[in-house]
Amino acid sequence: MFQLTDITKSFGATVALSNISLEIRQGEHVALIGPSGSGKTTLLKLLNGQVLQNSGSYSLIESDRAESHLDSLSNKDLRRLRSEIAYIPQDLGLIPQLKVFQNILLGRVGKHSALGMLSKFLIPPQKNLQHIFSLLQRVGIPEKMYQHTATLSGGQQQRVAVARALFQQAHTLLADEPISAVDPARARSLITLLSEIATENQLTLVMSIQNVNLAREFFPRMIGLKNGHILFDSPEPSTEQLEELYHLSESELVEP
Amino acid sequence: MISLKPYKGARRIFLLLLIPLLVFCIYSTQIKWADFFPQEYGMGVIKKFFAAALEPALDYQDPDMPESAPPFWHKIGEALWNTLQYAVCAISLSLPVGLILGFLSSKSWWPPRSKSVVTRLTLAITHRITRTVTTAGRSVHEILWALIFITALGTSPMAVIVALSIPYSCSLAKVFSELLDEQPSYAKAYLQSLGGGTFASWLYGTFLISLKDIVSYTLYRFECAIRSAAILGFVGISTIGLHIETAFEDNYYNELWTLLYALLALILIVERSSHYIRKSMTNYPSAKHLPENLSPSSLRRVQPKRRLLTITAIFTIGLTTISWTTGDSLFSKLSWEQRMSNLERFLSEEITPYPVQKSGDWSDAIPWAKQLILEQGVEASLQTLYIGTAAMILAFIMGLITLPWSSKSLNEENPYGIYAGNNRVLNLLHKLTSLFLRALFILCRSMPEFLLAFLLLQMLGPTAWPLILGLAIHNYGIVGRLGGELADHSDLNHTKVQLAQGGNRLQGYLFSVLPAYFNRMVLYFFYRWETCIRDATVLGLLGISSLGFLIDEARARDNYDEWLFFILLSACIVIIGDFASEIVRKKLRNPSLQR
Numbered sequence: 021m022f023q024l025t026d027i028t029k030s031f032g033a034t035v036a037l038s039n040i041s042l043e044i045r046q047g048e049h050v051a052l053i054g055p056s057g058s059g060k061t062t063l064l065k066l067l068n069g070q071v072l073q074n075s076g077s078y079s080l081i082e083s084d085r086a087e088s089h090l091d092s093l094s095n096k097d098l099r100r101l102r103s104e105i106a107y108i109p110q111d112l113g114l115i116p117q118l119k120v121f122q123n124i125l126l127g128r129v130g131k132h133s134a135l136g137m138l139s140k141f142l143i144p145p146q147k148n149l150q151h152i153f154s155l156l157q158r159v160g161i162p163e164k165m166y167q168h169t170a171t172l173s174g175g176q177q178q179r180v181a182v183a184r185a186l187f188q189q190a191h192t193l194l195a196d197e198p199i200s201a202v203d204p205a206r207a208r209s210l211i212t213l214l215s216e217i218a219t220e221n222q223l224t225l226v227m228s229i230q231n232v233n234l235a236r237e238f239f240p241r242m243i244g245l246k247n248g249h250i251l252f253d254s255p256e257p258s259t260e261q262l263e264e265l266y267h268l269s270e271s272e273l274v275e276p
Numbered sequence: 277m278i279s280l281k282p283y284k285g286a287r288r289i290f291l292l293l294l295i296p297l298l299v300f301c302i303y304s305t306q307i308k309w310a311d312f313f314p315q316e317y318g319m320g321v322i323k324k325f326f327a328a329a330l331e332p333a334l335d336y337q338d339p340d341m342p343e344s345a346p347p348f349w350h351k352i353g354e355a356l357w358n359t360l361q362y363a364v365c366a367i368s369l370s371l372p373v374g375l376i377l378g379f380l381s382s383k384s385w386w387p388p389r390s391k392s393v394v395t396r397l398t399l400a401i402t403h404r405i406t407r408t409v410t411t412a413g414r415s416v417h418e419i420l421w422a423l424i425f426i427t428a429l430g431t432s433p434m435a436v437i438v439a440l441s442i443p444y445s446c447s448l449a450k451v452f453s454e455l456l457d458e459q460p461s462y463a464k465a466y467l468q469s470l471g472g473g474t475f476a477s478w479l480y481g482t483f484l485i486s487l488k489d490i491v492s493y494t495l496y497r498f499e500c501a502i503r504s505a506a507i508l509g510f511v512g513i514s515t516i517g518l519h520i521e522t523a524f525e526d527n528y529y530n531e532l533w534t535l536l537y538a539l540l541a542l543i544l545i546v547e548r549s550s551h552y553i554r555k556s557m558t559n560y561p562s563a564k565h566l567p568e569n570l571s572p573s574s575l576r577r578v579q580p581k582r583r584l585l586t587i588t589a590i591f592t593i594g595l596t597t598i599s600w601t602t603g604d605s606l607f608s609k610l611s612w613e614q615r616m617s618n619l620e621r622f623l624s625e626e627i628t629p630y631p632v633q634k635s636g637d638w639s640d641a642i643p644w645a646k647q648l649i650l651e652q653g654v655e656a657s658l659q660t661l662y663i664g665t666a667a668m669i670l671a672f673i674m675g676l677i678t679l680p681w682s683s684k685s686l687n688e689e690n691p692y693g694i695y696a697g698n699n700r701v702l703n704l705l706h707k708l709t710s711l712f713l714r715a716l717f718i719l720c721r722s723m724p725e726f727l728l729a730f731l732l733l734q735m736l737g738p739t740a741w742p743l744i745l746g747l748a749i750h751n752y753g754i755v756g757r758l759g760g761e762l763a764d765h766s767d768l769n770h771t772k773v774q775l776a777q778g779g780n781r782l783q784g785y786l787f788s789v790l791p792a793y794f795n796r797m798v799l800y801f802f803y804r805w806e807t808c809i810r811d812a813t814v815l816g817l818l819g820i821s822s823l824g825f826l827i828d829e830a831r832a833r834d835n836y837d838e839w840l841f842f843i844l845l846s847a848c849i850v851i852i853g854d855f856a857s858e859i860v861r862k863k864l865r866n867p868s869l870q871r
Binding site (some may be wrong): 131141149168188253 | 462469
């Protein structure tokens with residue numbers, strides 16, 4: 021369970037998150053919505069332990085472990101925490117020069133030492149290959165296993181990123197605007213895939229998304245962010261709340 | 277208020293300044309324009325030399341060749357093999373050293389915001405030290421390193437290989453570290469977000485991505501190593517350069533052409549194969565038809581393979597092994613004791629400044645050095661600088677002028693894929709000019725500048741012209757290719773728009789390609805200028821007044837103290853050139869100037 025209390029995060033003079041308090045329970049599906057620059061990416065990065073809050077507290081409560089506070093973790097524990105949270109950035113973070121199965125293998129980079137990873141990378145164990153193959157089957161592109169990632173289409177690469185996140189065997193899946201660059205039909209199919217996979221594997225799913233209709237359809241909980249504040253946090257935001265969320269003043273439209 | 281004053285372009289000023297600078301450099305090397313044209317004797321040499329081009333010798337030209345001499349082709353083959361062997365050995369030694377030094381002088385693997393002061397300090401000091409070592413190693417030209425090793429240890433192939441490896445390791449290290457540092461960090465950042473350790477994230481997120489560029493640059497340096505090995509013949513190593521020099525001195529022009537063609541063929545083979553290897557590294561083959569039932573092993577069997585890379589790897593390992601093991605010539609017959617005593621004498625007596633040898637007091641070295649610098653050093657250093665700069669400006673201007681015809685995409689039937697009429701004659705002309713120029717570039721950059729200068733010197737007579745022209749020709753080949761690549765491989769939507777608006781090719785070049793890539797071209801200018809200065813320090817070995825000449829002369833007089841002093845002076849000039857070019861290039865990379 022993620023527990024955020026009074027979190028404030030700023031980069032220089034820009035305040036990305038201010039006084040955010042929220043709780044995300046294990047297995048919940050949450051959509052983050054809001055205009056660009058509202059703090060969605062920062063919130064996701066904070067949950068992944070990539071950035072540290074300036075004030076407030078962020079703790080992660082796992083059933084069989086002691087509560088961990090982000091600001092007091094050792095390097096080793098920080099790595100462990102990250103290795104159990106899958107994060108799919110907007111640019112997918114795939115290495116185009118590698119073959120698909122190699123990119124997926126790298127999903128476990130946080131679970132091995134550099135040398136241990138190297139041996140897995142050079143001589144992948146049969147067990148891992150079988151696992152990767154079944155994951156690729158799940159996301160619908162098993163035939164691409166030995167292809168160079170660069171040769172795949174954008175939609176196929178997204179599926180590789182999803183397979184990599186699954187291979188990581190994490191308890192949480194964070195995705196930063198995964199559908200911003202695809203056509204409506206592909207967007208829907210990807211969101212369907214992600215929420216199905218999260219349900220099957222009992223993963224916590226937190227996704228930032230621009231498309232309010234899709235968010236409403238697939239997510240039982242929506243958090244509206246604007247200028248670093250939580251505007252609403254509800255299963256079904258009202259039309260007024262959505263209007264307020266996306267209403268931008270003239271100057272904001274020209275200069276974000 | 278928006279100012280409508282015309283924009284004063286720094287670019288225009290830079291371009292316009294090049295011409296007076298060129299004139300000044302040429303004027304300062306005290307050569308006359310008239311020297312550019314060969315004298316009567318030179319004309320004779322030129323006629324004979326080029327007449328022989330069409331009839332390379334197939335056998336010894338010397339009628340008095342003893343029966344016992346090895347067959348002519350055997351001689352050529354051996355000269356070529358020796359050249360290749362030196363290059364392979366030198367590169368195989370330089371690559372691991374270059375990788376280690378390059379890793380140490382890169383910052384890309386540093387842990388983010390390390391808290392410990394000791395760690396940070398250790399990293400910073402290691403970084404500084406390796407940077408200094410690589411700069412120093414590069415600043416002395418490989419010919420000079422070879423001369424130092426031969427003088428200090430006695431002639432032995434191993435000494436020459438080590439001498440070649442020093443500057444090569446250092447330039448590999450420099451470029452590797454730059455490649456690693458300039459690699460986009462998204463993949464590394466991503467792996468860290470998965471909990472990857474600092475080193476693991478660097479290894480997969482940075483090093484792995486750079487591997488293609490690292491291999492690509494190593495291939496280029498291998499090509500350079502063949503050229504370097506060839507010209508080492510001019511200082512007495514048994515590579516093809518030695519035979520070229522002798523053939524010229526004996527006036528056996530037909531034999532000379534056989535040797536030149538052989539060398540050119542070797543370099544062209546390496547150049548072309550590297551070209552295809554590079555291409556195959558960026559080309560991802562598509563999958564073959566899929567197997568009936570999908571499984572990891574069935575998919576693995578049909579996975580796309582890049583055979584050329586496998587073949588190259590096997591070939592490289594084979595060639596390296598053969599180069600290191602064949603020929604007893606690799607390790608000299610000099611005993612270790614002999615070599616150590618050589619070294620001891622070299623260090624304790626020969627290179628100690630003459631006044632110090634007499635008095636034993638090192639303070640006497642200061643007036644000695646001062647005198648050397650003032651009487652000869654300054655003058656020779658300036659000459660070197662002028663020669664290098666003049667050559668580079670010539671190459672750059674020629675490159676800019678011919679670029680619209682040498683760029684493949686611009687000089688195509690349909691430039692950048694935009695239909696440009698179907699006049700057959702014109703279209704053929706476009707194809708031919710671009711083909712001709714690109715062939716010319718390969719030819720120019722294949723010939724070692726030292727060899728070009730040597731040949732030109734015999735034709736044009738002993739002025740600085742041959743040195744300038746030799747350097748300029750070689751660099752024209754390089755600048756031409758780099759410029760063409762810029763125009764060909766970049767996403768030039770604005771050029772397409774200009775052509776679609778009715779502009780012609782030349783306009784597309786002048787108003788779209790040139791402004792978009794001007795800074796990059798100036799970047800290349802300074803990058804090559806730095807190399808020109810470095811090469812200019814040794815061209816004087818051919819006997820034209822500049823630093824190389826002083827070095828050669830001191831050696832001829834057996835004054836090894838002065839000899840080493842001038843070598844160090846040449847290193848200083850190169851370091852200053854490097855430093856100046858670095859500052860300018862850093863400025864040019866500044867994103868606010870990239871527009």
